[in-house]
Every structure is written in structure tokens, then in C-alpha cells.
Amino acid sequence: MGAAAAVDRLMVEFIDASTLLFASPARLDRALPDDRAIIDLLIATRELFLHSLERRISWRPVLADDRSVLDYLIASMAHQPAEQVRVLYLNTKNELLRDEIVAWGSVNRVDISPREVIRRALDLSATGLLLAHNHPSGDPTPSASDLTVTRDLFNAARLFEIALLDHIIVARQGCYSFRAEGRL
Numbered sequence: 001m002g003a004a005a006a007v008d009r010l011m012v013e014f015i016d017a018s019t020l021l022f023a024s025p026a027r028l029d030r031a032l033p034d035d036r037a038i039i040d041l042l043i044a045t046r047e048l049f050l051h052s053l054e055r056r057i058s059w060r061p062v063l064a065d066d067r068s069v070l071d072y073l074i075a076s077m078a079h080q081p082a083e084q085v086r087v088l089y090l091n092t093k094n095e096l097l098r099d100e101i102v103a104w105g106s107v108n109r110v111d112i113s114p115r116e117v118i119r120r121a122l123d124l125s126a127t128g129l130l131l132a133h134n135h136p137s138g139d140p141t142p143s144a145s146d147l148t149v150t151r152d153l154f155n156a157a158r159l160f161e162i163a164l165l166d167h168i169i170v171a172r173q174g175c176y177s178f179r180a181e182g183r184l
Contacts, residue, residue, distance in 0.1 A: 006032060009031060009032065010032070013027075013031040014031070018078075018079070019079065020042070021042065021045065022075075022078075023042075023079075024081075025039065025043060050076060054072060056068045057069055057088075057096055058096045060095065061094040061095055062090055062096055062130060062165075069088075069168075070168070073086070073132045073170050074170055074175065077133070077134040077170045078134060078171060079172065080134050080136060081136055082105055082106055083106065083107070083110035083134055084101050084103065084104050084133060084134060085102050085103040085104075085131065086099065086102070086131075086132045086133065087100055087102050087117055087129055087130070087131055087132075088132070089121055089128075090127065090129065091126065091127060094128055094165070097126055098124055100120070102120070107136050108135075112133070112149045114149065114152045114157075117131070117153060117156075117157075118153075118160060121162050122160060126162060127161070127162055127163065128163045128164075128165050129157060129162060129164050130166050130167075131150070132167070132169075132170060133146075133167075133169060134169070135169055135171040138171050138173045139171055140169040140170065140171040141169075141176060146167070147183075153167075154184060165179065165184075166178055166180075166184060167179075167184065
């Protein structure tokens with residue numbers, strides 16, 4: 001199959017480049033069953049893209065460039081089929097110590113354990129946290145559970161002199177920042 005035909009077939013299947021880039025290998029294979037080379041190239045491109053976004057936030061203060069953080073979180077999480085919770089553990093200069101997925105859930109629910117997040121922060125000597133999770137529904141509006149866990153994590157972190165700098169909900173239709181909305 002030629003490049004133009006492959007592009008036409010992919011655009012019919014995936015509608016936009018973002019959906020295509022973050023499609024599962026199985027879905028790519030269904031769209032192009034006879035072109036493993038293009039599928040391998042798309043998967044490699046995705047990994048290169050995510051790696052470059054991660055590098056942009058790994059060597060400077062995370063909050064100094066909110067757009068870089070949002071770009072990274074959107075690329076990493078917006079197209080996931082199930083909810084996941086990611087924590088960016090930060091040092092005193094708000095530089096990234098570790099980026100970890102701390103919980104996986106279902107299409108509309110994930111349990112976050114403030115105790116485990118704080119325990120890991122103490123293990124890493126982190127002084128700041130940026131919590132993020134995705135909403136596969138596409139709507140970034142926080143649920144009642146999101147509000148509760150944010151409050152609980154904020155209060156638990158404060159006891160150990162750790163700052164919860166933000167909780168960002170990532171979705172295909174945008175992001176919700178608790179800090180930007182005045183809820184932190």
C-alpha cells in the first residue's frame with residue numbers, strides 16, 4: 001500500500017492525528033493489517049514524542065513552564081482507555097524527582113491512596129507533588145470523589161511539610177487544574 005493510501009485509511013479510522021498516534025497496537029493492526037512497517041513506525045514515533053515531552057519537564061522547575069507539563073500529561077494520559085493516576089514527585093526547587101503511575105482503574109473510576117502517595121514522597125524526599133489523573137469519558141470536570149481525594153491528599157501532605165501543588169484532570173476535551181480554579 002502506498003503512503004497516500006495508508007494516510008487516507010488511517011484518517012478514516014482515527015479522525016485526527018492525536019487519536020492515531022495514541023491508538024493501541026491492536027487498533028492500528030486492524031486499520032492496516034498488511035503494513036506492519038507503518039505500525040512499527042507509528043509506535044516508535046509515539047515513544048519518541050512522549051520521551052521528548054518528558055525530557056522538557058525533567059531538567060527545569062515543573063511549575064515554571066505549565067504548558068510543558070500539560071503537554072506531557074495530555075500526551076501521556078488523555079487517550080488512555082482506563083483511568084490512571086500519575087504523581088510527579090518534586091524536590092525543593094520543583095524539579096522532577098520521579099514520575100510514577102500510582103494507580104490504574106476502570107473506565108470511570110480509580111482509587112487513590114493518599115497514604116501510599118505520601119509514603120512514596122517521603123521515600124523520595126519529595127517536598128512537592130503534582131497529582132494527575134485522566135477521565136476517559138473526555139470530560140475533565142471533577143467528580144465528588146476527585147474533590148474528596150484532593151482535599152484528603154492536600155491535608156495529609158501538609159502534615160509532612162509536602163506541598164500538593166496541583167491536581168490536574170486530563171481528558172481529550174481539555175484539562176481541569178484545581179490550582180487554576182482556586183481549589184488548592
